Amino acid sequence: MQQTFEIVVIGGGPAGIAAAVAASQSSKRVAVLDDNPRVGGQIWRGGPGLAQPKAAARWFYQLETANVRVFNGARVIHADASARTLQAETTREIFPIGYQNLILATGARELFLPFPGWTLPNVMGAGGFQALVKSGLPIAGKRVVVAGTGPLLLAVAAYLCDHGANVARICEQASSSSLAAFALRMLAFPGKLREALSLRYKSRFAKYATQSWPVSAHGKISLESITISESGRLREIPCDYLACAFHLIPNTELPRMLGCHLNQEAFVETDELQQTLHQGIYCAGEPTGIGGVELSTIEGRIAGHAAANDKRAAAKLFPARARYRKLAAAMKQAFRLRPELATLAKPDTFLCRCEDVTLHQVRQHNSWKSAKLHTRCGMGPCQGRICGAAANFLFGWNIESARPPVFPARCESLAAISSLTSSLTTETEPPQFHGGFQ
């Protein structure tokens, strides 16, 4: 039996939680689907069970007490805008969910940039690494370097220090002058500034280097040391782990599958109510622009109210959103990736780690499609999420259209995505089978 909700939210990160809570203030039936075991998204991963920031605890409480049906461990693998249905897969089943209004809060993932040695064990994405530590990876006493760009470096470093890691260095690729300019803009956000200072206090024993980025990682079986470029000089640092994050890139596969329009910077385009060009489909949080947790929750609330047809409540939040969008713009400016980062990979460095495809192989082509078809780059289980984004940064190649499944899915789940569509079509004839054709 298909369940239908008046408002369905995809993604249980800050944006999705806020959207669901806001939407539930109407009397509408609301559901949230998220593919993790607990809600929380990137930043509050692990959900209510873990020690979380105050804001998180408040949102978790509101979600628990709201009239919202939460589907954990449910990954949306297909969405059909005309039938207004989604197909969600869990480890045990696949089920359709019908909706009247949809809120896409699918968040973002880290951008990985290839450099020699980046595929060595223990070189990890900062978020993924933090998630591993949250789920029990012992880190006490381990030497860790955190590298990349943006405020999340500090957040990750602070978290790791809190858990007893010996963070040897925080390598920020941005220059000290752009950081200084950013700090000035932060003065208008005392809360954020306080947060940053507290994160820095927690990670005070780690050297924070600007204009600094990984050049290569070394190790026989797994990571032993990395070479960084720091203000123009090379330096080798022994370490057990390297946590890397070159900022975030939006998860727009599902919005694209639904036909939502992307703007020039490849973010989902929305109106002031967070509605996409598709009537009844809203988008909130990182897919509309990388802005951090506050902006995500504000956008989520606006989308939730708007989807529940409470435009007044939505409009009240416009000024707050405008304020945080300014911060997001400043952040984008300050942490813009420097062009040198596109030159780190050597010809024999893997660009695609699923299929072991080197930079040299990929460089022979002049489009993502051609590279993919002829080198197998992006054909592995990550579906090109990692190397496709890197290729976009290195070569400016466009991403391709999104097709089902949004994530790898069991064949039986894929076979089930037609369940609703088929009952709507007139095709009732039994299938006729043929042999022997390709």
Added chain:
Amino acid sequence: MTGLTGTADVLIAGAGIVGAACAWELAKAHLRVAVVDQSFPASGATGAAMGHIVVMDDSEAQFALTRYSQTLWDELRDDLPANVEFDRCGTIWVATDEAELAEVRRKSAYYCERAVPTEILDSAALQNAEPSLLAPLAGGLLVPGDSVVYPAAAAAYFLERAAALGAKLHLGKRITKLGQGTTRLEDGTTLEAGKLINASGQLAAKLTPGIQVKPRKGHLVITDRYPGTVHHQLVELGYLKSAHSVATDSVAFNVQPRKTSQLLIGSSRQYGVEHDKVEPVILSRMLQRAFEYIPKLRALSAIRVWTGFRPATPDKLPLIGPCLEDPTLYLATGHEGLGITTSLATAKLMAAQILNSAPKIPMEPYLPSRQMVADVHA
């Protein structure tokens, strides 16, 4: 581009596997060859195909072309680079009941008469050869000489060989007009050549209006890596159930083991659909059909789904040869679901016609001037 004018003996429209094979063959004959494609090599049907090199017997002419081409692939085998993933894994035609077993025997006799090795598998032998298949099934026919390739890499290799012999590649150039020794490109340039070959696949009728080539859509699914799940290309033998199917959409069980240990699951065919979107209903039917044969496919992880368009003709045979109204124009298209297999033979026949040499097999059945009779199995 300007340097090209008047310098090519043959201009080939389309850098799919057919155009690529023709380019190589003609370059080998010391002709000055130019290949033009609107996109990149293998961006059409070739890039979407399964790459089963298979001998087929729907008609005598189909058998002759597929068999000839299969031997050409075998001859090339040692020269193919690793990324072409040539794998002589063989085909097993799977029979589910007595009627299909009778078809196995007929097919075996037919192949045997024509010197194609086969082996009839009884139920136990089939299970032994392919333990993942539902058991018990009636049996099957093993054709050990069939193979599998990665079509895009094969096409790229043919083009690379052609280029090494002097062929010129013009990629990202869409042709708007082809005929009377002239090729007009979208950017306004014209290219002249003594002979033109329309090898533009399912789009061929756009360049040569009036020819009977229509797109026939297909879906494919690729799984993650599952070593040892399937060993041969497995195809159902459902002919007997397919008698009246000319117009309807259809699906068939067709599973291919890739050298990467991935499985490619097919297949579907549809007429009259022009958009390349994945269609859940047909995808679902196709997968359900595959589950009936290999139940454990259900639990395997599917990474990606895509579609492609086969260039289909009414009688299921390609168009290879001169286009009568225009003495400079030749066709090499309409290979439907067998173009990867028959690309090499097509190139040989095309070269024989252009160079006026004797072909290895009779080429009349493929001449565009033939009378076409719709094939009942189409």
